[in-house]
Amino acid sequence: MQPTAIDALLKETRVFPPSEAFVKQANISDPAIYEEAARDYEAFWAKYAEQVLHWFEKWHTVLEWNPPYAKWFVGGKLNACYNCVDRHVQTWRRNKAALIWEGEPGDERVLTYGDLHREVQKFANVLKSLGVQKGDRVCIYMPMVPEVVVAMLACARIGAPHSVVFGGFSADALADRINDAQAKILITADGGWRRGNIVPLKHNADEALRQTRSVQKVIVYRRIGGDYTVPMHEGRDLWWHDLMRDAPQTCPAEPMDSEDLLYLLYTSGSTGKPKGIMHTTGGYMVGVTLTAKWVFDLKDEDVYWCTADVGWVTGHSYIVYGPLSNGATCVIYEGAPDYPDRDRFWAIVEKYRVNILYTAPTAIRAFMKWGEQYPKNTT
Numbered sequence: 001m002q003p004t005a006i007d008a009l010l011k012e013t014r015v016f017p018p019s020e021a022f023v024k025q026a027n028i029s030d031p032a033i034y035e036e037a038a039r040d041y042e043a044f045w046a047k048y049a050e051q052v053l054h055w056f057e058k059w060h061t062v063l064e065w066n067p068p069y070a071k072w073f074v075g076g077k078l079n080a081c082y083n084c085v086d087r088h089v090q091t092w093r094r095n096k097a098a099l100i101w102e103g104e105p106g107d108e109r110v111l112t113y114g115d116l117h118r119e120v121q122k123f124a125n126v127l128k129s130l131g132v133q134k135g136d137r138v139c140i141y142m143p144m145v146p147e148v149v150v151a152m153l154a155c156a157r158i159g160a161p162h163s164v165v166f167g168g169f170s171a172d173a174l175a176d177r178i179n180d181a182q183a184k185i186l187i188t189a190d191g192g193w194r195r196g197n198i199v200p201l202k203h204n205a206d207e208a209l210r211q212t213r214s215v216q217k218v219i220v221y222r223r224i225g226g227d228y229t230v231p232m233h234e235g236r237d238l239w240w241h242d243l244m245r246d247a248p249q250t251c252p253a254e255p256m257d258s259e260d261l262l263y264l265l266y267t268s269g270s271t272g273k274p275k276g277i278m279h280t281t282g283g284y285m286v287g288v289t290l291t292a293k294w295v296f297d298l299k300d301e302d303v304y305w306c307t308a309d310v311g312w313v314t315g316h317s318y319i320v321y322g323p324l325s326n327g328a329t330c331v332i333y334e335g336a337p338d339y340p341d342r343d344r345f346w347a348i349v350e351k352y353r354v355n356i357l358y359t360a361p362t363a364i365r366a367f368m369k370w371g372e373q374y375p376k377n378t379t
Contacts, residue, residue: 143192166311
């Protein structure tokens, strides 16, 4: 048998140097920053941590390093939600678009930073009214709608670590993660859209809860509605819109220790039992805020789209916490970006004037290859 050549889809040898004008306006344009970091990395991170985040109290120790354990900004107090929302509404960004959302059926919504501030505070009060306290775990199993971001930030606001479970995971996978985290509340939806079909999130959640004991209340967001109905268990299941109707609009952000848990996120389980990875507040927020600003060169006038799902760490870091901490305008899309055809991907880019796109290289290659075959359908 003759050996078969393997096409290395990710092999790229071309180099595209940026223009002089682009380099001049970039957030980072001086290679000396690498030397600065290497010379004294504690001083380096302390300098930028103070520049890019709001701290209720400054740390007394930049790093406690006892391999393999590290604690960053020890003694410092901050709040991830405050950094993503509150500090922006105190500026001109209050009326700037924070989230531009498009659902797979074509519905659209825009939330300004002022809108996001209001919705997050109300939902934080909803969680508190259901008995959620600092340190309680909250599981989130939702489609890619603005409310998933609201739920994450509301948890961060009151110090309740969230565990987001990808909406494509099964009932068994959801149950495993609920049990391991001992989640007190589950936030889900009646369903979500994917390739023209309804993902039965509430049905899956009900199946999962037959295998769990820790969940006390289930909050259900009505995404599908209409003739699509789901069973609601009396005393346990509550509609998002009912809870939000009379929720107070003001909820102060809880000062969190730098080493307090921000969220749990589980590995996929493809090589064994899923493992819950703990992400603490201070070091994580410094890391994602600066990488979002520097790597994507985020500016206030940019429209940014990360095509990941919030069920993955990429979504946590570069849909929610990193971009919003920088005051960015973020596009969120609910379904498959190639449905009903591959025009959808580039149509979204064109429609919302996306000028910073973060997606998988294989996806871009596939869309570009398709465009070469059918150039009349590309933008």
